[in-house]
Amino acid sequence: MKKLFSLLLLLAGSFVFAQIQKVEPPFWWAGMHNPELQIMFYGKDIAKYQPSVSNNVVIKNVVKTQNSNYVFVTIDTKNISVSDFTFSFKDKKKTAFTQKYSLKQRKEDSATRKSFDSSDMMYLIMPDRFANGNTANDNDKNLKEKADRNIPDARHGGDIEGIIRNLDYLQELGVTAIWNTPLCEDDDKQHSYHGYAQSDVYRIDPRYGTNEDYLRLSAEMKKRDMKLVMDYVTNHWGAEHWMYKDLPAYDWIHQFPGYSQSNYRMTTQFDPNASKIDTKQCMDGWFVPSMPDLNQSNPLVLNYITQNAIWWIEYADLGGFRVDTYSYNDKEGIAKWTKAITDEYPYFNIVGEVWMHDQAQMAYWQKDSKVAAIQNYNSYLPSVMDFTLHDAMGSVFNENNPSWNDGMIKVYDNFTNDFLYPDVNNLLLFAENHDTGRFNEIYKNDFKKYQMAMTLVATVRGIPQLYYGSEIGMAGDKSKGDAHIRQDFPGGWAGDKNNAFTKAGRTAEQAQFFDFTSKLFKWRKGAEVIHTGKTTHYLPDNNVYVYFRYNDKETVMVVINNSNEARTFKTNRFAENIKSHKSGKDVLTGKSVGLESEINIEAKSVLILELK
Structure with a gap:
């Protein structure tokens, strides 16, 4: 009885020991542009088991690395709808353990989502x-x-x-x-x-x-x-990082062997005269020892x-x-x-x-x-x-x-x-x-x-x-x-x-x-x-920089006086952008500024003029 109990404990321990500790990505979505999904399974000596999957899901590839604690399984999700299915890991045709996996429903218009652009701050x-x-x-x-x-x-x-x-x-x-x-x-x-x-x-x-x-x-x-x-x-x-502590493969990270710091010379990435060793040191060297x-x-x-x-x-x-x-x-x-x-x-x-x-x-x-x-x-x-x-x-x-x-x-x-x-x-x-x-x-x-x-x-x-x-x-x-x-x-x-x-x-x-x-x-x-207008700028004069943003409907004139003194300047120099506009409303103060002759601007100050 004591021997049987010990055997059961040993078997139970082996079963638990082989259980999957991490699955990444933990889930995915149906209907993605790229139908191939590579799932990483991590667990003690998991590579000795042969993976299979339910629901007619096709396994396209299985990659095992130098580290037997990893297996990378690629499946084809092209014809799989939102569903749950099960991976089985077998040892000599006997299922040792299983892992459920889910393909979820994507948000509406997910693929065409709006991203940040020039209209944003x-x-x-x-x-x-x-x-x-x-x-x-x-x-x-x-x-x-x-x-x-x-x-x-x-x-x-x-x-x-x-x-x-x-x-x-x-x-x-x-x-x-x-x-x-x-x-x-x-x-x-x-x-x-x-x-x-x-x-x-x-x-x-x-x-x-x-x-x-x-x-x-x-x-x-x-x-x-x-x-x-x-x-x-x-x-x-x-x-x-948990994976760095148990690398899937020696070349998962750059090794020289071990640590070598980047030279930070990013120009070597395109310099036609750069030596191979300098290029490698920039690209493959570590940013700092802890990374x-x-x-x-x-x-x-x-x-x-x-x-x-x-x-x-x-x-x-x-x-x-x-x-x-x-x-x-x-x-x-x-x-x-x-x-x-x-x-x-x-x-x-x-x-x-x-x-x-x-x-x-x-x-x-x-x-x-x-x-x-x-x-x-x-x-x-x-x-x-x-x-x-x-x-x-x-x-x-x-x-x-x-x-x-x-x-x-x-x-x-x-x-x-x-x-x-x-x-x-x-x-x-x-x-x-x-x-x-x-x-x-x-x-x-x-x-x-x-x-x-x-x-x-x-x-x-x-x-x-x-x-x-x-x-x-x-x-x-x-x-x-x-x-x-x-x-x-x-x-x-x-x-x-x-x-x-x-x-x-x-x-x-x-x-x-x-x-x-x-x-x-x-x-x-x-x-x-x-956000999307064109630009015309003028050479700075006495540390005053003037530029225009414009489209077919609107024109904005920006004046930056970086001088320690107030400046007065003629507006006829900017005729190609001012055109027939007679005045501009300052965005910051709400005041109207005339454009027909000259503009006065205080020291170290700005004008943002919506031309009227």
Whole structure:
């Protein structure tokens, strides 16, 4: 009897031990453009079992890797309707265990979903630093780092609920799209608040909330005609990712062997003179030691991150991606990833972080680039970030004595290279983000300089992006560390000295910044001429930059005086755009400005004139 009992325990233990621990994607949808679905099953020695599936589902391929804990099963979903079916795993014709799987119903018009575009204003949030809407999830017993607001680089407790509770505030600001830095689980021991070292890409970090909370955020935004943009990381995961701890294959990540850091020289991706070792070190080197570099040239890796991206779009009803460190990826692999997503969703917008300082180099990465076509390359990436405009804005408003290279000519010169971009309306424009110096720190909270920068971002071609807190004058010294440019939004935590989310709670300075920003971007929201109009600009004169946005119905004249002195200038120089218009109404003050002779403009100020 004792031997029989021991045998039963052994058999039961073996059965449990072989059970599937993870299935990814956890479910899928019927009627997708690409009918092939590759499902990853993970469990102890699962590769020794032979998979089969019910309901006449066709298995097209089974891939087993060096690690016997994985099996990748590709099925054809083309003729499968919404249903549940069962995978059976057999050992010598005997079923050892089974796994149910579901194909769900897609949302109506999912494939043709509207994405962010030049009619939007995108607001960048670091969720941990924005607002703590649910203090109960500040910590999680199964995750390493705990919340402590006394430590600048620790987690502070901001979460999805905090964003949901302040959607009305964002709507009042003129926000129509929200880009959150990554919300998926990041189990680093320290500095996990930024989210870029993800440890599970199918799970929202419990300290932000649940997957269901993320869906609720998406739904609440949709009620307000706002779009949810996910920050997607294709280049790397975190060293705490469960798969990194048990790699499916040696070449799942780039190894040298082991760790080697990127040289960060993205020019090697297209430099015809670059050495192979330098190109490899940029593309395959790790971003930092805590972020293993994914090998997108491995078809299993590429398919895994492609399906994960599509899963989130479909599951959370997303309105776009921002892709981190886009130009560090394997360039052929990331092009396939991007094309697969836009094949599935033809109108889905993806903006890639291409942090370069030359327009030709940035334009290389935009879809259908004539620059990249020289090398027979197409990234298929719809949008890139305008880092050269950001660079100019970081110094130009302190340049009071214009020269050949200094002053507003820097801004003018940025737009002279617009011919390089296949789609200038699909560039993301920003004065700052979560990795750069804070604008209000650089310019010491000079409201007039902020006004000039925001006017520029709001009225030129492209998609404006605002970094959280800029609109209330938030600053922070990057030289003191990243935490200083990622401070807590005042009022996001109980007990804060003031609550800048409310009109009554703002200081006089915060109110000045907010009221201007809100007025500007709420006006822009309805200004089609800004969204899609053409541009004519004029060489700056005495540090005064004048440009026009126009279409067949409307004309807007923008004047930015970056001089320390008031300026008066004749209007006849701009006759080709002013035409027969006699006056313009200033968007910011409501005052009428005559156009027949000359215009007066105060020092360090702007005019946004709707021509009448």
